[in-house]
Amino acid sequence: MDKFKHLDSKAIELGGIAASIAGGCLPRLNYHFEKALETGCTIGEAKEAIKLGKMIKQRPVTDIYSMAEKLIQNFNA
DSSP states (O other): OOSOSSOOHHHHHHHHHHHHHHHTOHHHHHHHHHHHHHTTOOHHHHHHHHHHHHHHHHHHHHHHHHHHHHHHHHHHO
């Protein structure tokens, strides 16, 4: 992939795995997982990319739950 100056193909595919999970796109997750292994990524690297994607996806969920609780608490105050 010649689009990036500083990222190699492994980094791009690992980023693709994380982004696919964060964005909830199953077809892209399958694509980037396969490409990551083809470019030489280890299963351990793929697991960490998956963990990163889960963390990114979970953040807005955690924030919205927190905001909902604050709204309830402020209403009851």
